[in-house]
Amino acid sequence: MGRPGQRPRLRCYGAVRTVTGSRHLLEANGDRVLLDCGLFQGRRAESRRKNRELPFDPRTITTVVLSHAHIDHCGNLPQLVAQGFRGEIVCTAATADLAGILLEDSAFIQQKDAEYYNRRALERGSDDRIEPLYRIEDVWATIDRFRTVPYHYETEVARGVRAVFRDAGHILGSASVGLTVELPGGGARRLTFSGDIGRKLMPILRDPEPLVPADLILCESTYGDRLHPPAGEQKQVLARVIGEAAARGGKVIVPAFSVGRTQNLVYFLHELFLEGRLPRLPIFVDSPLSSRATLVYRAHPECYDEPTKDTFLSAGHDPLGFRDLTYITSVERSMELNTLEGPAVIIAASGMCEAGRILHHLKHHVGDPRTTVLIVGFQAEHTLGRKLLEGAERIKVYGEEVPVRCRVVAMQGLSAHADRDGLLQLFRQLPEPRGQRALLVHGEPPQSEALAEHLGALGVEARLPVEGEPYEL
Numbered sequence: 001m002g003r004p005g006q007r008p009r010l011r012c013y014g015a016v017r018t019v020t021g022s023r024h025l026l027e028a029n030g031d032r033v034l035l036d037c038g039l040f041q042g043r044r045a046e047s048r049r050k051n052r053e054l055p056f057d058p059r060t061i062t063t064v065v066l067s068h069a070h071i072d073h074c075g076n077l078p079q080l081v082a083q084g085f086r087g088e089i090v091c092t093a094a095t096a097d098l099a100g101i102l103l104e105d106s107a108f109i110q111q112k113d114a115e116y117y118n119r120r121a122l123e124r125g126s127d128d129r130i131e132p133l134y135r136i137e138d139v140w141a142t143i144d145r146f147r148t149v150p151y152h153y154e155t156e157v158a159r160g161v162r163a164v165f166r167d168a169g170h171i172l173g174s175a176s177v178g179l180t181v182e183l184p185g186g187g188a189r190r191l192t193f194s195g196d197i198g199r200k201l202m203p204i205l206r207d208p209e210p211l212v213p214a215d216l217i218l219c220e221s222t223y224g225d226r227l228h229p230p231a232g233e234q235k236q237v238l239a240r241v242i243g244e245a246a247a248r249g250g251k252v253i254v255p256a257f258s259v260g261r262t263q264n265l266v267y268f269l270h271e272l273f274l275e276g277r278l279p280r281l282p283i284f285v286d287s288p289l290s291s292r293a294t295l296v297y298r299a300h301p302e303c304y305d306e307p308t309k310d311t312f313l314s315a316g317h318d319p320l321g322f323r324d325l326t327y328i329t330s331v332e333r334s335m336e337l338n339t340l341e342g343p344a345v346i347i348a349a350s351g352m353c354e355a356g357r358i359l360h361h362l363k364h365h366v367g368d369p370r371t372t373v374l375i376v377g378f379q380a381e382h383t384l385g386r387k388l389l390e391g392a393e394r395i396k397v398y399g400e401e402v403p404v405r406c407r408v409v410a411m412q413g414l415s416a417h418a419d420r421d422g423l424l425q426l427f428r429q430l431p432e433p434r435g436q437r438a439l440l441v442h443g444e445p446p447q448s449e450a451l452a453e454h455l456g457a458l459g460v461e462a463r464l465p466v467e468g469e470p471y472e473l
């Protein structure tokens with residue numbers, strides 16, 4: 001037994017019994033490595049408090065290791081920097097680029113949200129005011145701290161602590177991270193952080209790589225008790241829906257997240273186009289953020305899988321661009337779509353119809369029986385997307401009641417997260433699953449607990465961590 005405090009240990013401070021706010025602290029050799037620094041999302045007051053009050057002093061953090069660019073993993077980095085963090089943020093190059101645009105967007109949303117809140121307070125006659133969680137200047141200071149590392153390249157992140165990134169196949173640049181801690185008295189302990197794990201056979205991205213074997217595995221469990229239909233089948237649904245809408249002379253309106261989902265859809269559409277299975281009709285991606293994210297996807301072909309290289313790159317094609325596809329950034333061009341005659345496909349954000357340009361398109365088209373709204377992602381409770389999915393006869397957009405006369409089609413199976421079997425596979429691939437220790441995070445308790453049970457059947461000692469408790473490696 002070493003002296004107390006000498007063994008490296010891990011504490012989970014977010015994504016515990018929930019899916020947002022990923023942040024975990026590794027203490028080793030007197031240094032502190034923070035894994036992710038994500039934003040909590042949910043009820044406003046509670047998330048504001050959790051995002052604002054960090055459970056550790058940012059000035060004592062040596063380095064941040066970032067798994068990927070989703071806002072629930074990187075979204076609170078500007079707050080960490082604003083409160084005095086002065087180390088490096090280590091991640092892949094694609095993650096650094098995507099995080100840059102997503103954090104700028106997040107700062108903009110924070111500012112709008114604070115303005116809205118303060119305006120409402122004023123109307124109520126209250127002098128309650130809130131400040132945005134962070135500002136664009138904080139984002140720029142954060143971007144300055146990124147240090148990028150290629151996949152499979154071992155790099156030192158703290159005294160005697162090395163990290164290696166492996167492709168997690170979740171979004172562009174996403175990684176699972178293997179960390180090795182050299183102990184002062186000799187020997188080493190190892191921790192592997194799964195990040196968010198993607199799926200096999202998804203467009204553009206490689207399949208998730210096996211995890212680096214370790215003494216302790218910190219693993220996501222978003223869909224610990226669910227099985228997804230194969231992603232490839234979705235392409236057939238897409239072809240059918242567009243074919244039918246074109247025959248009726250209607251529009252296909254697709255609410256989609258800007259990063260990942262939009263590019264997957266474009267990829268499938270491009271394949272269908274090359275296969276001659278799309279009717280001749282204009283396709284629009286109407287979102288400045290999606291357009292910027294697509295530029296990042298184009299800038300990182302090193303992240304593409306073999307089919308993408310074979311089908312597109314080797315033939316000189318851009319996988320994310322083709323004759324009938326137009327990316328729209330300007331407001332004027334976006335407004336012009338409102339008066340566009342004839343069939344068309346319009347992909348716009350936000351993915352759950354809570355904000356963004358998708359609202360204009362819904363307002364103009366859901367009353368038309370020739371329209372199809374194609375739902376391609378998860379729709380949380382109380383969102384407009386969920387209401388459409390549940391067959392609402394009227395919806396409220398910008399304070400105006402609009403009748404719903406269109407068709408609503410749900411396309412499941414485009415999730416960017418591994419399902420139960422995908423997660424179990426990661427443990428089956430380990431040299432010795434039996435006796436493996438695992439902490440399950442990034443999941444609602446029913447999902448995480450179900451996964452723990454399935455892992456138990458493999459001999460893995462899996463449990464849900466208690467927030468802030470130390471776990472020795």
Ligand SMILES: [Zn+2]
Nearest residue numbers: 068070170196
């Ligand atoms: Zn993610």
Ligand SMILES: [Zn+2]
Nearest residue numbers: 070072073196
């Ligand atoms: Zn996540």
